[in-house]
Structures are given as C-alpha cells and as structure tokens.
Amino acid sequence: MGWNKVVADFEIKKGKISKAKRVVIYGTEGIGKTTFASKFPDPVFIDTEGSTNSYDVKRMNKPTSWTMLMNEVKYIKEKKPCKTLVIDTADWAENLCIESVCAEKGITGIEDIGYGKGYTYVYEKFGKLLNELYDIAESGINVVVTAHACLRKVEQPDEMGSYDKWEIQCTKAVSKKIKEWADMLLFANYEIYVVDSNGKKKAQGGRRVMYTQHHPCWDAKNREGLPEKTDFSYDVIKNIIEGGTHEQAVTMQEANKEEDKADDIVVPQLDEMSIEMSPDDVQS
Numbered sequence: 001m002g003w004n005k006v007v008a009d010f011e012i013k014k015g016k017i018s019k020a021k022r023v024v025i026y027g028t029e030g031i032g033k034t035t036f037a038s039k040f041p042d043p044v045f046i047d048t049e050g051s052t053n054s055y056d057v058k059r060m061n062k063p064t065s066w067t068m069l070m071n072e073v074k075y076i077k078e079k080k081p082c083k084t085l086v087i088d089t090a091d092w093a094e095n096l097c098i099e100s101v102c103a104e105k106g107i108t109g110i111e112d113i114g115y116g117k118g119y120t121y122v123y124e125k126f127g128k129l130l131n132e133l134y135d136i137a138e139s140g141i142n143v144v145v146t147a148h149a150c151l152r153k154v155e156q157p158d159e160m161g162s163y164d165k166w167e168i169q170c171t172k173a174v175s176k177k178i179k180e181w182a183d184m185l186l187f188a189n190y191e192i193y194v195v196d197s198n199g200k201k202k203a204q205g206g207r208r209v210m211y212t213q214h215h216p217c218w219d220a221k222n223r224e225g226l227p228e229k230t231d232f233s234y235d236v237i238k239n240i241i242e243g244g245t246h247e248q249a250v251t252m253q254e255a256n257k258e259e260d261k262a263d264d265i266v267v268p269q270l271d272e273m274s275i276e277m278s279p280d281d282v283q284s
Contacts, residue, residue, distance in 0.1 A: 020137045021241055024090075024178055026147040026168045027188030031208055032232065033146040034088055036188070039234035040142055041242060042083035046072050048092035058082065066100035066125070069093060073132045077139065085136055090147040090178055091169045097126050123173040130181045142241060145178065149187065149218075166218040179219055187211045187218045188232045208232040 023040075025033050034051050037043065045052050045059040046069065052059055063069035076085050087093060098110050101121045110118035137143045148169040155162045166187060168175040179185055191207045211218060212226040230236045 018243055020140050020142045022134070022137045022181060022183045023142065023144045023186065023237075023241075024147065024168075024182040024184070025144065025186045025188060025210075026090075026149045026166075027210075027232075028149055028190065031188045031190065033188065036232065036234055037084075037086045037088060037144045037146055039238075040084040040086070040144055043086050043144070044076065044082035044084070045086045045088055046076075047088050048096065049089055051088055063093075063096060066096040069096055070129065070132070073129065073136070076141070077132060077136050080139065080141060082141065084142040084144060085133070086144045086146070087133070088146045090145050090174075093129070094122065094126060094170045094174055097122050097129070101125060119171055119173060122171060123177065126174050127177060130177060134181065145182070147178070149189075163216070165216070179221075182221070183223065184212075184237070185219060185221045187220045189218075210236075 025036055027033055034055065037045075038052075038055055038057050043057060045057055047059050047062055048069065050062055060072045060075075061068075063072060073085075076082065101118065102108065102110060102112075105113060105118075105121070107113060107118075110122065112118065113121070133143045133145070149166045150169040151164045152167045152172075153162050154165045166189070168178055170178065188208065188210045191209045194201050196202075208231070209229055210232040211220045211229055212222045213220055213228045215228075224237075224240050226236070226240075
C-alpha cells in the first residue's frame, strides 16, 4: 500500500529585507562611542559604567547586578519603549556577569574554578544576554553594544613572530561571541601620522576614524558595502540604520570627504602595520 506524500507549499521571496540592526562599536577610551550611540533613533541606554551622566539621553537605572541588568533588558523586550537599546558597555556588563558566577559558585575570583571552567560559565551566562538582545532586534528595535578596546598579542603558529591586535575588552570567548552576534562591527580609533621634525619622528594627527572591514590588526565587518575606513560619524551609517541604502551612505561619505579637502594637511602617513605596540597581554 503506497503512501501519498504531502508537500507543503512554501513561498520564495527575493530582495533585501529591512530589519533592525545589531551594531557593536568598540574603540579606545574617550573616542566618542557613547556620543556615536546616542545618535541612533530614539535610544534608551542601559549604562553599566555611568558614562552617560553628562549626556541628555534617556536611560534606565545603572544596573548593580547581573540580575538587574537582565531584568532591564527583559523590560525593554516586553514594553518596547524605544527604537534603539544601547548597552554601554559590554566589558562592564561582563564584570557583572563574572560577579554573578562567583556568587553562585561561592568563590572570590573566576579563576578559582580550575581548568578554565569559570570562563565557560561566564560565556554561557553572557550568551543568554545576547539571546535576549537578539530577540529585541528581531522585534524591530535596534540594539547597539559599545565596548572598550584593548591590545592582545596574536601568535602565528605557521609563521615566525607575533603581532598586536585590537580586540573587544572582554574575555576572549565572550569577545568572539559578541562579534558573531553583530550585524555590523565597527572599530573606532585615532588616525596617526608621522612627520620628520629635525631628524626626529613625531606623531601628529588624531583624526577620529572607524574601520568597517576586517584587518589583521582589528576585527570589523558590515554587510552594507561601507568603505573600509570612514569618518567616525553616525552620518556615515544613518541611512542604513534609518531605512536607507548603502549606496546613500557611501554618497554621504564621499560628500563629507569633499568638504574636508580644504582642511586637509598633507603629511606622510605611517603604514598601519608598522606601528610599534607593546601592550600587556590580556588574560583569557
């Protein structure tokens, strides 16, 4: 006796789907990550470190525990009181996560749990926060996560030597998870030039820029065709975030470059890969 197979009827669609964005912005201290995030549509901040005190923005109470942080995120998920949720910053949020794990396990430090298991518990708990943030973005609310940047030593097993790389200032596993979670990963830094002054090399410049594509010395990504390096300005991605296209964003960026030409000072540019760095390595 034969069986009649029932094949479900599925609809196939083509074209881009406009959705809320998951954006991670990391960079050096004081470069303007909070200001950048405040330009997103109708933002509400969950300020884990008190960095928004001087800003006229909407914010929830500073979370003093991991439970409080998660409850605030769930409130945003349920009530939808904004168009953008900003977690400022991921590394301070992770500190709350580590404190929570230590309290649950009855220990004073995360390394008191042997064989790296403590960091595994942190990774799993922080993943639950990212899951909640993912759901918020799926509901139509942009989610922006800021983070400080730090330098870590990268060893190349198949080559001689090592080099320094900018990373999100979280434990390595959590940093990797945050980067995977993001639709758009932006690295902000100061552009430095080197000039010859009386036979001595001196660093000048300090223009704030952001990188949108991967580089051996930092991680970045975008799916909108942004230039590899742009001004660190929300205007660069405004059309993308607020329903425009990447072509409009690139056009705006080119217009900004034309405006800046009159103020440009031509000086020799130091190759980014030749900048000598000597940071302390960061644990896990």
